[in-house]
Amino acid sequence: MMENIVESDQPLTPAGRLFLQPLMSTVINVSIAGEHPIDVAPLKTILQNSIMLQHPRFCSLMVTDSCGRQHWRRTPVDIDRHLIIRHRPLSDDPSISDEDAVNDYIADLSFSSPLPTDKPLWEIHVLVAHKATVIRLHHALGDGISLMSMFMSCCRRVDDPAEVPTIGGVGVASTATPWRRRWSVATLVKVVWYTLAFAFEFVLRMLCLRDRTTVLSGGEGVELWPRRLATARFRLDDMRTVRRAVADATINDVLFGVISKGLSKYLDIRSPKAPKEGTQITGVAMVNLRPQAGLQDMPKLMNIKSGQWGNKFGMILLPAYYHKATSNPLEFVKRAKAMIDKKKLSLEAPFSYKILDVIMSLSWAKLASIINYRILCNTTFTISNIIGPREKITIVGNPVKHIRVTSSSLPHAITMHMVSYAGMAEMQILVAKDIISDPKVLANCFEEALLQMKEAAETQGKCF
Known part of the structure; x- marks a missing residue:
């Protein structure tokens, strides 16, 4: 019994x-x-x-x-x-x-x-x-x-019905964990410094530090407001073209550069008064903390005791900055890369996971939820990026045209979830419609940002 x-x-x-x-x-x-x-x-x-x-x-x-x-x-x-x-x-x-x-x-x-x-x-x-x-x-x-x-x-x-799909590439949700690298003394000093700096900001976001109010800002209670949903589409080949134009850049760097430029463009269109140059617009991103990125081994996932199933991710803060249109849109990618490189050297994601895990383990679930809620209220948007299949797939014998993901409402007025599939990446943009009434305009700002970056990358390539 x-x-x-x-x-x-x-x-x-x-x-x-x-x-x-x-x-x-x-x-x-x-x-x-x-x-x-x-x-x-x-x-x-x-x-x-x-x-x-x-x-x-x-x-x-x-x-x-x-x-x-x-x-x-x-x-x-x-x-x-x-x-x-x-x-x-x-x-x-x-x-x-x-x-x-x-x-x-x-x-x-x-x-x-x-x-x-x-x-x-x-x-x-x-x-x-x-x-x-x-x-x-x-x-x-x-x-x-x-x-x-x-x-x-x-x-x-689709091309081989006997085979399951393969997943490749790296997304925001599967950023490599830094503690598995070999470090020099100089790198170790950077890891300690960036971890302390970002952990301190993380704590401030729990308490009082808040983004300046813009036409993108949500806040307490906004999760209860009616929503609208629009889709932005990107060709992965276009993102790779931009990535090659910026030394050592990744698809993550390109994605966040696109978001930074797209948000700046939208603010220029919709804000009655342009924000101050360099105004910070902070995003919350999720980072996979599993040893293996991408598709997981199902036998391990089926075994609850293995610890692989469930929610194994940390939270990081990704600041975007408002900038007026520049002659070279690749500058947005360069700034994104510089910021994300620092995040990769820090232990911000494991820190955020551990601090909430400890609070939850002490049966203080309400406190942990308040902390998470405060962080969301004090930032501007959520971004996640899930790696999907490389090839066209079928389900129940029906070829799949697209796979898209979003979530229930958060205090943010804008939530973005991107999934890659068969050479495309589609981002669902969920907004509070009383704050952002035109999400298709916002989606178009992101799409145009990538195309402008691609054009600049191709022009730069011809110059060499």
């Missing part, structure tokens, strides 16, 4: 408890568009036999005992309760595209529809008329790396 209790009830991890706190309750929304309409019957069959329903977290309820402690409790899964099927179009207006209709649907879900707790914390919304599926998963189940790894295990390559 005791063995059955141990099998059925498992404690939540500290990060899992954090994401279930009212201030930080977060749902991940994954939008997958197919080339053909979704066939519901085969989808049910594949789900019933999938690795997902073999994983303890996806067939467990979150329960609270008499002492207020939360646990996972195994329960039979009724697939029909987790599938929400919509056959009719989301809008009667024929001028609204499938993409806009699905984005509007997700935007509404992101601030008004928490997941029911009387069943395992996931749902799949099948939008038949739009050839799309929206997978909703509570962040307490796992982070982007874990969930992408599980999703990829259910997919197959």
Whole structure:
């Protein structure tokens, strides 16, 4: 009998408890568009036999005992309760595209529809008329790396249906961990210095340090405001062209350069009074702390005791700065690279993970959620970057057109999640519509920023 209790009830991890706190309750929304309409019957069959329903977290309820402690409790899964099927179009207006209709649907879900707790914390919304599926998963189940790894295990390559997809490259969510390098004395001094400096700023952000107010600023309570969602698209080849034009740059450097320039351009367009040159606009980014970047080994992920499944990421602060248009847009990438190089030398991500982990381990979940919430209120935007498959993939035999990710609302007025897939990178931009009423303009600012950088990189290459 005791063995059955141990099998059925498992404690939540500290990060899992954090994401279930009212201030930080977060749902991940994954939008997958197919080339053909979704066939519901085969989808049910594949789900019933999938690795997902073999994983303890996806067939467990979150329960609270008499002492207020939360646990996972195994329960039979009724697939029909987790599938929400919509056959009719989301809008009667024929001028609204499938993409806009699905984005509007997700935007509404992101601030008004928490997941029911009387069943395992996931749902799949099948939008038949739009050839799309929206997978909703509570962040307490796992982070982007874990969930992408599980999703990829259910997919197959278009060019080789017997093979699972491959994932390559490095994104914000998988920045290399610095303590595995060999250090010189000079490097060690830099590591100590940058760690202390960034840890001090991190603590200040918990307490009082706040970005100056701009037309992009959110704050306390903004997570409850209605949302809009737009998509920015980037060609990975264009990002690589820009990367080659800046010595030792990475795709991360290019991405953050694009964000810095795009935000500056948007402020020029929408701000009644231009911010002061060099005004800091701080972002919060997530960094994967696992030994392996990218696709994870599913047998290890399936074993809860391995410690690989769950939320294994730290938080870093990434400052962007407002600059008026310059003759050379590559300067934004150079500034981003200089800043990110310092972040890579620091232990800011492990520090942020550890400090919150310790607080949660002491059963101070409410305090940890307040700290996270304060950091979000005192910064301007969230950015994450998940590495997706290199090749075109199929799911339920249906070729996938795109994979997009966003999350439920945060106190930020702007939240950006990027996923790479088959040579493209698409960034979902979720905004509080009463603050940023035109997210498509913002998405266009990011796209134009990359194209201007590409043009400058090609011009620079011709000069040599």
